[in-house]
Amino acid sequence: MEFSELIKTATVEDVLLSRPGVAAVRGTLCITSHHLLLSSCPRGDLELWLLIRNVDAVEKRVHNLGWCHPRGVAAPCGTPGSRAPRAPSRCAARTCGCCSWRSRAWSSAWTSPAPSSLLRRKTPSRGLFPSHESLAAQALCSLDSVMLTYPFFHRPPGLRLQHGWHRAVPERHLQRVASQTSQWRLSSVNGDFGACPSYPRAVLVPAALGDEAVAKAARFRQGGRFPVLCYFHPKNGTALLRSSQPLTGPNRRRCREDEQLLGTVLGEGERGFVIDTRSAQAAKQARMSGGGTEPKSSYPRWRRLHRALERGRPLQESFARLVEACSDPALSMERWLGRLEGSRWLSHVKAALSTACLAAQCLDREGCKVLVHGAEGTDTTLLVTALAQLILDPACRTLEGFQELLEREWIQAGHPFQLRCARSACSHARGKQEAPVFLLFLDCVWQLSRQFPFSLEFGEQLLLTLFDNAYASAYGTFLCNNEKERSLCKVRESTHSLWAWLNQPEEKHKYLNPLYSHNPLVIWPSVEPQSIQLWQGFFLRWIRPSQHLDEAWVEIQRLVQGKNSSLQESTGKRLSQPLPEPSAGTENGETGTAGTR
C-alpha cells in the first residue's frame, strides 16, 4: 500500500506552525506522498518542505491539537509537486531544521483550529477523530518497499541519474594495491551475492587462494563475511582486513579454508593481530550461539586483542540520554556534567578512537597485519577499519577520498543503514535494530578534524549533511542495507547519488575545509579523556545558535578564496582546488539554526 493511499485529507487550511525562538506562522498544510508542506498565508512567501521520513512522532493532544515533531532534516532542493518552492530551499531547510530531536522543546506544532485527520485510517474508526499516532506509525511502517520512497521520485535539475555512483570501487581499490604488491586479487566469488549477501560483488582476497576455498571460508563466517582486504599500507606492506566472527560454536568447529586464508595473508615468520571488538567474555559467550573467535590453537600466528566497543541498544540509549541532557535547559553545571558522564557517549567516542589507533599502530608501528571483527562485522568492525584508514591514509582525508572511504567501508561493506537508521535518530519509537554507529563514526571524524585542523579536506558541514542523509534523504546513496538489496531495488538506476549532488561546484565548496593542506603523515589523535570534546556543532545544533562560529568559518573560507584569487591574478595559474563563488560564500556556514536565532 502506498502512503498516498492513506491520505484522506490532503490539505488543511489555517494551520499554525509554532517553532521555538521564532514567530508562529499561519498557513496551509499539505501532505503528499513524501512531504509535509506548509505554505504561509496569506502571501505564501514562506514554504516549508519536510520529508515525511523526518517526522519523529505524530501526537494527538487535547483540544484537538495535531502535533507533529519533525527532525532536523528538511526537504531537498528539488520540488516533488507541481509548485516550485517560492522561498529558496536554503530557507526551508533551515526553518524545518530547527525542529530537532525531541518532541517537547524543539517540536513544531501545526495547530489547526478546525483539525481534521490528514490520514485515512486502515483500521475501523472508533470515533470521528482517529488516533494520529497509531495511524502515522502504521503508515510510516507500511512503506516497506524501498522503491516507493522519495529518492525514487526525486529528480533534481542539472543532475543525471547515472552520475556519481561509485561503481568500480573494488576495482579502483585493487588498482591502487596492485601498484604496490601482487599479494591481493579481485575475487568474483560473490558475483551473485551467493557467498555473502552483505558484501559487494567483488572483493579483495589473498592472491594465493582460489575462489573455491574462499567460498568455503565464507561458510565458516557469520553472514558469510569472510576476511577481505580493506586497506593496504604502502609504507611497509602490511594490510588491514575485516570479517565477521568465525562460526566456532560450542563444539569448537574449525575450517581449514578459513585457517588457510588467514595463513596465506601472513608472510614467512610473520605474525598478525586479530582485534575483536567485543570483550573476551562476550566473544566466549558468543560460542554458545554458534559464533566465537579465532582460537590460538587453530590460528597460531594470530594474536587476539579484545577491545569492547558498545553497539546496538546500549549505544542507542547512550545517544538518547545525551540528546536528552543537551536539550534540558534548566540544568546546573554539576547536573549537566553528571548527565554527560552518565550518557557514556564520550566514552564510546574515546573507545572507538582508541581501538582505531590500536589497529593503526599494529599496522604502522608493529608492521603487522591486522584483522578486525566483532560479531556480525557490520558495525563496530567498520567503525574501526574506517577510522584506522583515516588515521593512516592521507588519501582518505580528501573530500573525494572520504566519499570513497564511506562508499567502500560503510555502504558497499554492508553497514545496514536501512535497519540502523530506520527512524529519526531521536524518534521515540525505535526498532530493535536501530543504532547510531554511523553517527559515532562521524563524531570520531569530527574529533580528528578538531585535533588536526589542516589534515582533513572537508569540514563539519559535510559530517552534518552525511548524518542528515543517512536518516532521511532525497538521494539513493544510503538506501538499503547492502549492495544486494540495492541491486534488487535498482537504486543505482532509479535514484540520484548523494555524491553527485555534493560534488556540484556550487554545493561542494560548502563542505571544504579552507585550511586544508595535504598532510602525508599518519595523524595520531590524542585519545585521553581530556582531549575528547562534545561535538557541540552536532549535539547543540538546534539548541544553541552557532551563527557566530559558522560565520567565522565562512570568513576563513572567504579569506582563503581571496588569497587564492589574488594568487591567481599574480601568477595566472589555476589552483588545484576549486574555489567557492564569491556570492555563495556568505551563505555557507549557515547550518540551519535560523529557528533559534
Add this chain to the structure above:
Amino acid sequence: MEFSELIKTATVEDVLLSRPGVAAVRGTLCITSHHLLLSSCPRGDLELWLLIRNVDAVEKRVHNLGWCHPRGVAAPCGTPGSRAPRAPSRCAARTCGCCSWRSRAWSSAWTSPAPSSLLRRKTPSRGLFPSHESLAAQALCSLDSVMLTYPFFHRPPGLRLQHGWHRAVPERHLQRVASQTSQWRLSSVNGDFGACPSYPRAVLVPAALGDEAVAKAARFRQGGRFPVLCYFHPKNGTALLRSSQPLTGPNRRRCREDEQLLGTVLGEGERGFVIDTRSAQAAKQARMSGGGTEPKSSYPRWRRLHRALERGRPLQESFARLVEACSDPALSMERWLGRLEGSRWLSHVKAALSTACLAAQCLDREGCKVLVHGAEGTDTTLLVTALAQLILDPACRTLEGFQELLEREWIQAGHPFQLRCARSACSHARGKQEAPVFLLFLDCVWQLSRQFPFSLEFGEQLLLTLFDNAYASAYGTFLCNNEKERSLCKVRESTHSLWAWLNQPEEKHKYLNPLYSHNPLVIWPSVEPQSIQLWQGFFLRWIRPSQHLDEAWVEIQRLVQGKNSSLQESTGKRLSQPLPEPSAGTENGETGTAGTR
C-alpha cells in the same frame, strides 16, 4: 635580605635537566638574584632562563637529587646577566614552559651527580645537605620587598621606562562619560589615598555630591571603598557602580552620606539594583563581623539581588582540583568527567558569566542603575563589573580597550595581585590570601571569545600572557596590591609597563584576533552549562600539544595578512589595523608546547 645573599653556590656543573617528552639536557645550572639559568654542555647551544618566582617547589630527594619544579612561565626576552642568551628567548620560554603546574608529571628535574646546596641556609644546618624546601620557601618569602624583584632590574632594549603606563585612566574615563552626561565628576577626595587606600587617586562620583560627603560615605564602607562609577552606558544613560559592603554591623548602623550618595545616583522615580556577590545568608552573617548589606529600609529605591560567587580558598581548591584532574593521564572518561564536575571550576565560570549577564541586563534591558559589591569589593565584584563591561561595551573588546579595562577595573581598582598571585598558581605551598580570581576572569573572557569569534580584537594568546605575567613578570604592571603601594614602590618610575612591551608592533600581532571586526552590539553569551567549555588552551597547555590548533591560528593570521596586503597593493591605501610581519607570522601561535611535542 636580598635573595642574592642567600646564594652559597652560584653554579653547579654537570646537572641533568629532564623534561617529559624531550631528551634530557646536561649542562651547567646557575642561580642569580632573579633567575635559574641552565646552559647546556658542552656546546652551550641551549640556554634556559627561568624566573625564580616561577619555581613551584624545591624538593630534596633520596640519592641527593635536587628537584626543581618550575611553572610554565619563563624568562622574558631581556638578559639580566652579563651573557646574552644564545638560544632565542622564544626557545627558552617554550622549554621551560613545558614544566608546568604540577610536580610529578611536568616537573623539570635538575639532577646533579655531585649535588651541592645552591642556597645558603639562614638557620643552623643539621647536616651537610640542608633542606632545600624550607630554605627555598624562606628565601622566596623573604623577598618581601617588591623593589628587589626582577621588574626593577629588567631593562628590555627598545623600551623607555615611562612608556606604556596608563596614567590618566580616570581622566580619560571621565572624558568619555562627560561627553554623554554631566551627572558624574572626577573627585580627588582620594588624592592622598586617605579615603580609600585601595582606590586610585581619582575616581568618578556623582556630580551632585561634595567630597566631604564622599569621604564620610567612605568611612561607612569596608576598606573605604565607597560606590564609584565604573561604567556609563551611553545607550540609556544607566550606570554601573561598584563598592565594598557597607559597615552595617550587628547594630544596623546607617550612614546618611552613603544613603545620599546612592540616592543621588538615581534620578526622579528611578530604581536601582544592588547585586551582592554573596548569598543572602552570607551577607546577613557578615553583619556579625561589622559588615552587611544595604537594608531595604535605608535604601528604599535599591532592590537587592544575591548571586553567590565563590572566591578565596574554595576557588583556589577548585582550581587545584581541576589542574590535578587535567594532569592525570590514566583516567577513564567517566572518571575524568566526574573529576571535572567535582572540581566545580566550570560552575564558577558559569556563575561569574551569569552574574555579569544579570548586571548587563539590568543596565541594558531594564534601564536601571546597578551597584555591585561583595565583601571587600576587590575580587568577585571586579570580576562581575569587568565582564559586564566586556559584554556591553564594544570599546572594551579592542586590544587597547581591553588593556584599559584591565588597568581600570583590575589594577587601579585595587585587585590585590600581590596577595592573590603570590605563588605559582600551582605551587603546593599557598598563602591564605591566594585565589585565582583573575584567572577565572580570563577564563570567562575566553568563553566570550569562543562564543563570539569576531567580536574581540584579541585572542587566546593574550589571555595566556596576562595569566603568566600576573603570577611572575619582568614588568611592573601587575606588581603590588593597589595604586598606593605602587606609588610607594615607585613602580611606574622604576619598572617597565607590560603594555609597552605588548604593544610593540612585533609583539602585538601575536595577540590580535585575525577575524576581528567591530561589533557595536551587546554580546549576550549563552550561560547554559552545555555552552561552557573547558579552556583547553589553558588547562591542557603543557599537557597536550596544541601545535596543530596553533598553526591553524597562524594560518588564519597569514591569510588575513595576505588579503590585507593584496588590498593594499590594489588600492594603495593603508589599513587601520597594523599587520603582522610575514616572517614572524609562523612563530606566532607557538605557545610553548615544545616539550610535549
